[in-house]
Every structure is written in structure tokens, then in C-alpha cells.
Amino acid sequence: MAEKTDDKGQTGQEFPGFDPKSVEAYVVKDPQALAMNFARALENLGKAASEWLGPRERGEIGDSVADPMTDLVKTLSKVTEYWISDPKRTLEAQTLLFSSYIGIWTRTLNQFSGQYSGQPVASETDTLPKDKRFADDDWMKNPFFALLRQLYLVTASWADKLVNEAEGLDEHTRHKAAFYVKQVTAALSPANFALTNPEVYRETVASNGANLVAGMKMFAEDIAAGGGDLRLRHTDATKFAIGRNMALTPGKVVAQSEVCEVIQYEPSTETVLKRPLLICPPWINKFYILDLNPQKSFIKWCVDQGHTVFVISWVNPDERHAKKDWESYMREGIDFALTTVEKATGEKQVNAIGYCVGGTLLAATLAYHAQKKNSRIASATFLTTQVDFTHAGDLKVFVDEEQIASMEKQMNAVGYLDGSKMATAFNMLRASELIWPYVVSNYLKGKEPMPFDLLYWNSDSTRMGAANHAYYLRNCYLNNTLSKGEMKLAGKTISLKDIKIPVYNLATREDHIAPPKSVFLGSSLFGGPVDFVLTGSGHIAGVVNPPDKQKYQYWTGGKAEGQYEDWLRGAEENRGSWWPHWHAWAEAKDDERVPARKPGGKALNAIADAPGTYVLERV
Secondary structure (H helix, E strand, O other): OOOEEOOOOOEEOOOOOOOHHHHHHHOOOOHHHHHHHHHHHHHHHHHHHHHHHHHHHOOOOOOOOHHHHHHHHHHHHHHHHHHHOOHHHHHHHHHHHHHHHHHHHHHHHHHHHHHHHOOOOOOOOOOOOOOHHHOOOHHHHOHHHHHHHHHHHHHHHHHHHHHHHOOOOOHHHHHHHHHHHHHHHHHOOHHHOHHHOHHHHHHHHHOOOHHHHHHHHHHHHHHHHOOOOOOOOOOOHHHOOEOOOEOOOOEEEEEEOOOEEEEEEOOOOOEEEOOOEEEEOOOOOOHHHHHOOOOOOHHHHHHHOOOOEEEEEEOOOOHHHOOOOHHHHHHHHHHHHHHHHHHHHOOOOEEEEEEOHHHHHHHHHHHHHHHOOOOOEEEEEEEOOOOOOOOOHHHHHHOOHHHHHHHHHHHHHHOEEOHHHHHHHHHHHOHHHHOHHHHHHHHHOOOOOOOOHHHHHHHOOOOEEHHHHHHHHHHHHHOOHHHHOOOEEOOEEOOHHHOOOOEEEEEEOOOOOOOHHHHHHHHOOOOOOEEEEEEOOOOOOOOOOOHHHOOOEEEEOOOOOOOHHHHHHHOEEEEOOOHHHHHHHHHHHOOOEEEOOOOOOOOOOOOEEOOOOHHHOOO
């Protein structure tokens, strides 16, 4: 048989060394115990159903499935219409799929019979894509599960091909169709079902179904925790607490507005850079991603390099913040923080960092400041920030006029978008990593997830204020007004070309939220000098990359001009973290130092210890 390499880097063959005696692992040893546990699992499943139905029957929550499902059906119907409108195309699509099925079936029968007869059977090399969902040996060795794996992968590839080759679709519809097909095929993977997943099947037999009892109990608990919607647990949340083993960098809340708290951190060096550093994080999730723990904290590292660090901690909005829009977040967030920095340090200029949507707000604020001749921000660093949304990735799937109008209706009714909706959208971008593996592990295997600080932070979602979120979706994702010089903010039409200060623009190579091509394109829109830097990994791990870990790498090159792919080919690869490179860039702008400053200085009194109170509000 032809050799091949599996997901673990091992070489093998289709059904390599399959022993018919191995089927004993799938034979029920105690049918009575299994039947009793099935009954208990069904009882727990009934509790889960009650937790889901209860809030809906009481009118506490509406149907959160209807609108997305309607859009999915409508979008995929356009693809179907293309293939069935012409009998020749219909036959072509069917032939493509069934010829693959016949090949798999024939090969499976031949190989299966050969294993039992002892006769050598030639096998074609498995050319199907490697997939870590099918890492268990029995996906290759066991004929039944090997057949399921091949049929699934071929069908998923076929469905994806139908979308790519359908003509007459506009770009947005094709993008949505490809995304929805990806979601559907991810959900229908045989790895997601107890009877078609060899690991789950063996575990069920070995434990007489105790795994399903535990799993359905967790399922009911997670729906109850979500108030009627599933809140999928990714980590053991009992092992973490903000201020106990997360967000530990010493500091004080020195100012508070309706939309944010401003934290100033204690110095750890005798002298500090004269120009303070203000960090504007995203309000989607919470700021402590930059201060997870002392080993991973970008904030602590900046303090240790001699920066006087201020961080904006955004409020977790509720109905009281329904009308707080982008102008409110600019004036009561960034401008309020700038005034706080000046009161606490006496400095009129700062270096500013904006992360993700916090960077988008920072860029819009800078453009507005330029028109008002406001020079309080001397340099700007953008971390995985989009200012042009032409290539904004899969999040654009959720943004069109119809979907935004529906979302605005929901938000206006209560004043905000529930945090679970945003969390679900982000998880769907990586469903095969953030949804289905946990469904299988938690609810089918009955295993509690392991403690992981990053996933705890990821689950600590925030609500989106109605006016603020609607403005963001319409002006950025839908109409791309910031990049076009058409965004209206505080009565002004602003342009990024008016931003003349130095910019450090960081993208991450595997980013699925702010794709590097999108960040690169935005670099050309600023009116001053831009240093574009690319780092390895994704939206979070690429940013939170401490130097002592020596993980990933970063690329530097010439001006961010032309095509992203051309820039990358000519860029210089550097080992390790981008943090020291950024610090050297900031010091080159102004390296004057002064004696270390205490939080608040002489002008401001501490309101609370870091990390403050706003960050503690959970959805």
C-alpha cells in the first residue's frame, strides 16, 4: 500500500495494521448499565431543554435563531438556483459528487476485504486534506470510520466548490455563502456525534454512558448560565479571578467618566520617559488582555521599560449608555483620558496605542484633532487595527443593510447588543477550533475544560451600546467612510490624510478579525510617516507575545506601498517579539527621561486600585 503522513507526522497506510479484534473496544459490555445511563443522560437533556424553553415561554428572550437561519437559507438558495437552473450544470454537480463517492466506496470495499482475506490490496495515496478533527488512529485504521471521514471531507470540498464556481453572485453574497457552507459542514462533521466519533464511541462503551450523563449535565448548566442561550464553556472559570491571578500590575484608577475609567500604573524604574503612554483598548472584550498575568503582560513590560502607562478601561454598557455614540467615546473616552494624563503628569503630549476597534476610534479621533489643531498625541501605534474595511474578512458576512437594520431594532429595544451575540459571532469565525471541539469534549466526552487564562478572558464578553455599535457597523464595515474621507464625527467630515504624526502600524499574519492585507492597505491612508510591521500568529497571540518566550517572529520592510504580498516577499524576518522593536521606535521619537511619577501626581486622588471597577462587570 502507498504510504502517507498523518496529522501527527507519522507515516501509515489506509487501514494500516487493522486488527478485527479491535472491534471489541466498540462492543457493549454491560447493556443494563448503559441503558440506565442513557436514561439519566436523557433526563439531563430534558433539563437543558427546559432551561432553553423557559425564558422564551416567559417572553424574557426572543428567538435568536430565526434571523440568521433565514439569511443562511436565502443566501444558499442563490447558489442552489445557479446549479439547478440548467440541467447540464445539475448533472455536472451530481456527477462530480457521486463519482467521488463511488471511488471511495469501491476502494473501501477492496481494502476491507483484503484485510480479512490476508490478500495484499493496492491502495491509492490518500490525497484528502489533513484535519486535526480526525487525529484519532481509528479514523484511518477502522474501515467504518475511515469511510465516514472520506465521505465527509469529499462532500465538504464539493459544497465549497459549488459556491466558488457559481456564477452571477455578487462579492458579498459569495462571501456569505462560502462562510455559511463552512459553518454547516463544520457542524455536520462525523466527529461531532457520539455514534460516528471513534473516541466518543469507545468512551461511551468503556464508561457505560457515564460520559453522556456528565456531558448533558454540563449542557444544561451552560444553557442556564446563558439565561436560555448556550454559553459554551472553554475553560475552568473557577480557577481565575480579576485582581487575584489576572490583571495584577499595580496601579490606581485616577479618573472616571460615564464610559470609562482611566488607570495609571505604578512605576517600576527610578526614571521614566518624559512622554507618557496612553493605551486605548477595544471595548469589545476587556482591556486586561494586555495584562493577563505578570509573565504575559504588555502593560507591565511597558512599565518596566520606563513608560508612564495609562490605560482606558471601558464601561460594560447597559440601557443607560444606549445613546453614547462614537463622539461620546471620543470625548468621554480618549479626550477625557488625555486631560487626565495632563493633570496627573503635567505633560501636554503623549504616545498613544490603539488596539483593534480601539485603534479605529483612535485614528478617527486623530483625524478630528488634526482639523482642530489639537496636537496632544505626538505618535500613534495601531495594533491589528483596520481603518479601511475593504478586506475586513469574515466579520463582513454579518454586515449588510438588512442585517444591520435587524440588529438595530433589537438593540434599540433594550439599549445594547448582548455580549453573547458578539461572542458567538467571533467563535463562528473559528468554529472548528472554538465551538465544535468543546461541544465534543464537554458534552459528548463529559470532560471539564482545562484552565486557560486567554480563554477565560475570551469568555468575559461585553455588551455593545446601541448608538456606538450601530455607528461602528455602518461607518466602518458597511460604508467604509473612514477610509474614503467621508466619516462625520462631531460635526466634522474627517480625513486620515490629515494625520501627520509618526505611526507604527502592526498587523498579525494569521489574523481572522483584522486581516494583514486590510491593515496594510490602511497604512497608505495616513498623511505622515508609517512603519508597517507584521508579526506571526493571530489577532491575540501575535500581539501578546512577551520577548522572553521567543515565540513567533516579526517582519519589517520598506514603505507600505503597492500590494501586501509584494511587501511581504521583500520584508526582513526577525526572530522573537515585536515589543522591543516598538519600544526602540517610541524612544527614537523622544527618549528624554524624568523622575518616576506616582499615580495621580499632586492633582488627582486615587478612586480605586487597578484594575478598577468597570472591568469587574460581567454579562
